[in-house]
Amino acid sequence: MNTVAPIPLAPPDAVPPPVPGASRAEEDRFLRRAFKHHSRTFSLATRLLPVPVRGPVATLYMFCRTVDNVADEWAHKAGPEKAYAHIERMSRQLYLTLVGQPPNELLWRRLAEVHQTYRLPSEPFYELLEGAIWDIDERPVESVDDLLAYADRVAGSVGAMMLPFLVDSDSSMNDLRGQARALGQAMQITNILRDVGEDRQALDRVYLPLDLLNQAGLSADDLRGDILIGPKRAAYISVLETLMDLADDLYSEATESITLLSTGAQLAINSAARMYREIHNELRALGYDNLHHRACVSIGRKAVVIAVDDYARRKERLIHAVAA
Numbered sequence: 141m142n143t144v145a146p147i148p149l150a151p152p153d154a155v156p157p158p159v160p161g162a163s164r165a166e167e168d169r170f171l172r173r174a175f176k177h178h179s180r181t182f183s184l185a186t187r188l189l190p191v192p193v194r195g196p197v198a199t200l201y202m203f204c205r206t207v208d209n210v211a212d213e214w215a216h217k218a219g220p221e222k223a224y225a226h227i228e229r230m231s232r233q234l235y236l237t238l239v240g241q242p243p244n245e246l247l248w249r250r251l252a253e254v255h256q257t258y259r260l261p262s263e264p265f266y267e268l269l270e271g272a273i274w275d276i277d278e279r280p281v282e283s284v285d286d287l288l289a290y291a292d293r294v295a296g297s298v299g300a301m302m303l304p305f306l307v308d309s310d311s312s313m314n315d316l317r318g319q320a321r322a323l324g325q326a327m328q329i330t331n332i333l334r335d336v337g338e339d340r341q342a343l344d345r346v347y348l349p350l351d352l353l354n355q356a357g358l359s360a361d362d363l364r365g366d367i368l369i370g371p372k373r374a375a376y377i378s379v380l381e382t383l384m385d386l387a388d389d390l391y392s393e394a395t396e397s398i399t400l401l402s403t404g405a406q407l408a409i410n411s412a413a414r415m416y417r418e419i420h421n422e423l424r425a426l427g428y429d430n431l432h433h434r435a436c437v438s439i440g441r442k443a444v445v446i447a448v449d450d451y452a453r454r455k456e457r458l459i460h461a462v463a464a
Contacts, residue, residue: 156170157170157246158170158246167246167250168195170246171195171198171199171202171250172198174198174202174205175197175198175201175202178201178205179201179205181412181415181416181437181442182201182412183198183201184411184415184442185408185409185411185412185415186198186408187408188407188408188411189305189404189405189408190404190405193305193306193405196254196257196258196305197302197305199247199250199251199253199254200251200254200298200301200302202246202247202250203247203251203265203268204268204298204301206230206247207227207230207268207269207271207272208272208294210223210226210227210230210272210276211223211227211271211272211275211276212275212343214226215275215276216342216343220276220277223272223276224273224276227269227272227273227276230269231266231269233245233248234248234251234262234265234266234269236248237251237252237255238252238255238260238262238265240252240256258304258305259304260301260304261300261301261303261304263300264297264298264300264301265297265301267292267293267296267297267300268293268294268297268298268301270293271290271293271294271297272294274290274293274294275294275345278345280346280350281346281347281348281349281350282349282350282351283349283350283351283352284349284351284352284386286349287329287332287347287348287349287383288325290328290347291324291325291328291329291332292321292324292325294328295324295325295327295328295331296320296321296322296324296325296328297321297324298324299320299321299322299323299324299325299394300317300320300321300324302320303316303317303320305405306320306401306402306405306409307400307401307402307405308402312400312401315397315400316397316400316401318393319393319394319395319396319397319398320394322390322391322393322394323390323391323394323395323409323412323413325387325390326387326388326390326391326394326413326416326417327412327413327416329383329386329387329390330387330416330417330419330420332347332348332383333380333383333384333387333419333420333423333430334419334423334430334434334435335430335434336348336363336430336431337363337430337431337432337433337434338434340363340364340431346360346363348360348363348379348383349383352379352382352383353379356375356376356378356379357372357375358372358375358376358379362376363431366431367431368427368428368429368431376428377428377462380423380428380430381459384420384423387417387420388417388420391413391416391417394413395409395410395413398410411445411446414445414446414449414451415437415442415445415446417445417451418437418441418442418445418451419435419436419437420451420455421451421454421455421458422435422436422437422441423435424455424458424459424462425458427462428462
């Protein structure tokens with residue numbers, strides 16, 4: 141008998157899930173609120189998508205958020221064995237959902253509906269579960285190649301999941317898989333750079349490549365101290381800039397073929413890329429202090445970068461200001 145309880149769809153102090161027997165309108169409201177609460181930038185960009193795909197994207201996000209909840213909060217609080225059990229359970233539930241026999245839970249019912257309409261590719265969903273195992277195993281990120289592999293599993297996979305909502309034909313989807321994964325990888329690297337201190341303090345995890353730190357004369361233990369004060373500051377900034385450059389290249393790769401997306405999706409995806417990339421500049425504006433602060437892009441700044449791509453100009457100005 142399966143005795144593993146369902147994972148909460150959101151932390152209990154965040155957005156309360158709908159009660160059993162809730163109406164579809166109440167479930168829709170929960171999906172929208174949870175999406176906005178947990179991903180303000182991505183949910184904002186989603187508002188620029190055609191109305192029919194906004195609900196499916198929120199459902200997809202609920203799946204991704206639930207997996208993330210297992211890999212992070214659940215694994216940290218309940219231990220790896222229970223987290224493994226939940227991932228195994230989710231894998232079985234995902235299989236049933238994709239063959240049209242979803243468990244009677246909100247996530248799986250809605251995901252089955254979306255799959256019936258859009259014929260979602262199954263591989264990226266299982267890749268995301270593999271990414272959760274990477275986290276639960278506490279597998280170290282030894283190199284830049286490891287970082288890219290990890291980012292592909294936990295976020296490149298999400299880009300691939302999203303494609304059916306963003307293209308007009310199967311041929312376009314085939315042509316854009318690489319770019320979709322590149323955008324997911326870029327966003328994940330940006331998230332990692334934003335959350336270095338939070339990951340270290342809350343989860344005792346380091347996602348900055350260890351060989352890159354070592355080449356700069358740093359170690360993971362340095363992230364526990366005040367390396368932004370003293371002789372190691374320049375080396376740490378160099379590591380962050382190297383990874384921001386890597387992410388910037390991936391953003392460029394992802395957006396160079398954006399015209400192949402459906403007309404209704406182009407503005408939303410281009411906006412999402414610009415808003416996420418601007419986190420790099422906010423990190424620079426903080427003096428690169430991602431150990432004690434979380435770089436955030438204001439709603440006003442998001443509006444600016446959607447309208448005008450001034451990322452490179454602001455980047456140069458901020459780098460010069462820090463160096464002065």
